[in-house]
Amino acid sequence: MRAIAYFRLTDSTPDALASMEHDFKRYCTYEMHQSYQMFFTEGPGVGTSDAAFRRLVDFLESSDSQFLVTVPDASHLGGDLESIARSIVELDRLGAEIKCWDDEYPDPFQNTFNTQGIAGVSVTRSRKVKEAMEARALEGNVLGRVLYGYRAGENGNLEIVPEEAKVVELIFRLYTRDELGFRLIAQELNERGIKTRRGGSWNVVSIRDIIRNRSYIGTYERFGIRRPGMHEAIISREVFNEAAERLRSRKPTGRIVKPKPFLLSGFVYCGYCDNKMMGVTRRQSWRRKTDNRRVTGVYRYYQCQSKNNQSTCDYHTWKEDALEREALTQVKYTVLARAAGVLQDDGEEDRKREVANLRRERVRNAERLFKRAMRRAAKNEIGVREVGEYLAALDLARKSETRSDEPSDVIGVLDNWATLDLERRKDFLWEHVARIIVQDDKVEVEV
Known part of the structure; x- marks a missing residue:
């Protein structure tokens, strides 16, 4: 590459x-x-x-x-x-x-x-530690976390764990012979009750990392040192190369087009597993029977993130326009009712302070969620796109903190909702909506 x-x-x-x-x-x-x-x-x-x-x-x-x-x-x-x-x-x-x-x-x-x-770790000490580790790497000794399918032997080298090795072989077989994608492989393992080494569920990232890792053909790689034949292989070189070729053929060529953002990203939670629902864009093409012309359709919907990454939840989806229409109806009802109560109250200054405190708390909460997302990304539990969504939520929370909307402006915003751009709509939602809980047949808005 x-x-x-x-x-x-x-x-x-x-x-x-x-x-x-x-x-x-x-x-x-x-x-x-x-x-x-x-x-x-x-x-x-x-x-x-x-x-x-x-x-x-x-x-x-x-x-x-x-x-x-x-x-x-x-x-x-x-x-x-x-x-x-x-x-x-x-x-x-x-x-x-x-x-x-x-x-x-x-x-x-x-x-x-x-x-x-x-x-507390000096540059000199760090360098010496790394040099010592490089010397161990030349001998093929285990450094850091031991790869799934292996354990550290008495001599410091990798030894096969038979039960885990069978899972690695299964993953490569499902990918090369059965031509399943990463998500379907994760689903297959989870449905069979096979757990990761830490007892968790398999996801797209953990499957991908196994498919890409040359250590499974007996090659030791650390600190830029690559030494073949340092430990027993689980996968043959032919099978690994077949998987690598399929992986290359599936990579997109050309520039990646950024899809239109989803209005409810960061707000919608699955009512069955409490994980976030993410916006998904799918493109399909087909030939019309009438004139044999190729037609392309774009489909956008919200899908439970557990199903997408770990296959641990059922297939719960909502079409984008249907969910946003239903959610907005409930947001209008809930927020307008609250605004009406505020307008009838003489303590509007107290309400202003309450809103300001709420905005500051949402910034702090958005910062906590972002840091948590970074830790989850480091554990391969979520991907870059999800981290980007938390960053966008943090930006909106900070922007909302500096706004000076009066409670009476709520009615004006909702009346002119169709004329607002996406950023202003999301800004309003961050100010007035905590979460949107979605089930197959109902939507609940928490404020």
Whole structure:
């Protein structure tokens, strides 16, 4: 895959740039990627506002190809948790995959929590620790979390766990022979009662990570060191290559188009499992029988996230327009009733203070939910798109905090609802709606 490097130079000397370029090319060699281009910034600035990052975004937007964006570690994407997340979400929106050069924590979310901001560890000590670990890696010793299907043996090398190895073989068989997708494989395992090592349910990400991992053919990979035949293989090289070829063939080519946002994202919860419902866009094409012309249809609906990622809930969906129409009807009734009570009350100043306190609390709650989402992403429980939804909710909560709407403005907003843009509608919902609970035959609005 064609790889791009993005990094920050704290030292503007030619040697510093040459060192980064060397590390980037070494990473590409070990991971079998094509080093394509480098974007770098000098000084402390990083993240979405950085000029080099904007050039990278412009490049990806103008390209018809898919790229892997690589960074030395997550700190090069931003100076704090939020700015790192914004960079990841922006790159993902453009269809890019993001990886860190750190072989132990290549996932940017995991890298953020596991390698950044560790107080009390000096740079010198960190370097010595890494050098010692690299020496162990040369011997094929287990470092960090042990891969599913294996355990650490007495000599420090990987040994097969027979029960888990059967599950790994099943996953590859379902993917290559039966041609099931990641979601259907997760559903199959969950329906059979097969648990992950931690006793949890399988999801799309955990299945994908197993399919991609070369360790299952006996190849040891750590710290840029790749050594074949270091432990017993669970999967043959032929089966692994077949899976890799299918994986490549399913990747989209060309630029990724950002779908229109869903109004109720962040508000809708499944009434059966209490997980969030996410907006889904599906495109289907067919030929009309009348004139044999190809027609494309776009279908948008809300679907339980548990069903989509873990297949642990039934197929609960609502069409976008139907759910939004029903939810808005109830929002109008509930909010107008409350507004009428406020307008009849002499204590409007108390109401203003109540609204201000509510807005501040919603910002704090949105911040807590965002941090929780980052931790869940680091555990592979949710993906980049879900993190982006929590970021959008945080932005709306902050914007709502600065608004100065009077309670009497509620009627005006609802009367002119059809003329408002999406951002203003979501802003209103964040101010007046806590959650929307959805079941197959009813919708309940909590304020």
